[in-house]
Amino acid sequence: MKAIRFLGNGRLELADVPRPTPVGDEVLVRVRVCAMCSTDVRYRFLAPDPLPVIPGHEIAGDVIDVDRPQYVKPGERVALTVHAPCGGCEPCRRGDGAFCENLSKYGSLRDGGNAEYVLAKETSCLPLPDDFTFDDGALIGDTLGTAWHGVGKLNLLPREKVLVVGGGPIGLACARIAIWLGAEVTLAEIGAHRIALARALNIPRIVNPNTDDLPAAVAEITAGRGFDHVAECGGNEATFQAALDAARVGGKVVLLSMVKSAPISPAAVVCPKELTIMGSWNFNSREYRQIVRFYRANRDIVNLITHRFPLARAEDAYALFMSGKTGKVVFQP
Ligand SMILES: [Zn+2]
Ligand SMILES: [Zn+2]
The missing domain is CATH 3.90.180.10 (Medium-chain alcohol dehydrogenases, catalytic domain)
Structure with missing residues (x-):
């Protein structure tokens, strides 16, 4: 063969x-x-x-x-x-x-x-x-x-605000699953081809951190509170940090991508916001x-x-x- x-x-x-x-x-x-x-x-x-x-x-x-x-x-x-x-x-x-x-x-x-x-x-x-x-x-x-399992870990409620960081296939699937479960979804993605694909898949709100001010967009979309849930699907240090920064106090961050390593400051982000950070595997x-x-x-x-x-x-x-x-x-x- x-x-x-x-x-x-x-x-x-x-x-x-x-x-x-x-x-x-x-x-x-x-x-x-x-x-x-x-x-x-x-x-x-x-x-x-x-x-x-x-x-x-x-x-x-x-x-x-x-x-x-x-x-x-x-x-x-x-x-x-x-x-x-x-x-x-x-x-x-x-x-x-x-x-x-x-x-x-x-x-x-x-x-x-x-x-x-x-x-x-x-x-x-x-x-x-x-x-x-x-x-x-x-x-x-x-x-x-993989996307279903990751989004499932968030226990979404209808109308909760979800940020998906990274619009590769798993990120786009996460966005569509969260929409189907009734959440209000925003996608952060920098690649033109992926943004076009996200539009074709009817992802309602897309922020490009290269051309838009991501923290300002987060503040505007969430009335200054941050997202209830964030799905990290970007796979690098910058997307990992963006995910932690975008979550609200008490928010949940699920990691679907395989970020090899990234610095994390419990004192600056995780403890003051009481974040729950979860890994997800298949x-x-x-x-x-x-x-x-x-x-x-x-x-x-x-x-x-x-x-x-x-x-x-x-x-x-x-x-x-x-x-x-x-x-x-x-x-x-
Ligand atoms: Zn695979
Ligand atoms: Zn076995």
Whole structure:
């Protein structure tokens, strides 16, 4: 089968590799759509272990072969979770596969979906509803699920004021989820392409901190109090600081992006405002039905996908995605 492989330190190749065979609780999925994620780019420039590895963890396709599965059958259409949970440890048994004690992950710790086929754990297979396309499936397993879980941590009340910092796919999904839950949403984003995409997705209020005075905008929108809730989806020190600064006294800040490190002043911000700062990590299987329900009512979110590539154009696809001038870039093997 054809597959893209990361060779470490930024190098990739298009290779012909043997089609894998499922063993035990594994299933073979024919990949229909695999969406690219900033995590893929991060792995590309590391020397991930094992190497070489087939990248891609936002996967939708159909099951074509199984060995001894308990519930997944050939012919089923599935979206895969990011992680490949063991299914037997304590976190797995309560539905928290993202915290599996024997964790594996597509596209880094095991081969992923930038290929014609992927060997998946049965525990990763989310049933794709009949009315959902493979594009929908590629978005639901990470972008929408991760955003749903993060926004869920805020326990939003209708009409509360929410700031989403960073308008990448997860930030835009967070904004749409918060709107659906009845909140008044503002997005802070500096990239022209992302702002255009946010407008196309009907995000009602967008502030560009490069051209607008963000603290003044926060004060104006919130009558000087600050936002009830902030979702940090920007992924850098400046967006992290902006998130803390924009929250009101007693406000909640949920961190969805992977800010590597950032200084934090408890004395200046966190204690005087009694902020609650929460990390958020993927989503759990108990939330899947709600995520499907949300997405069914918000199908235009599929417009997050802006570009499609065959595997053979891997270099072009990754280069375009890394330019920041796209929404979701997907491979259609
Ligand atoms: Zn991802
Ligand atoms: Zn486990």
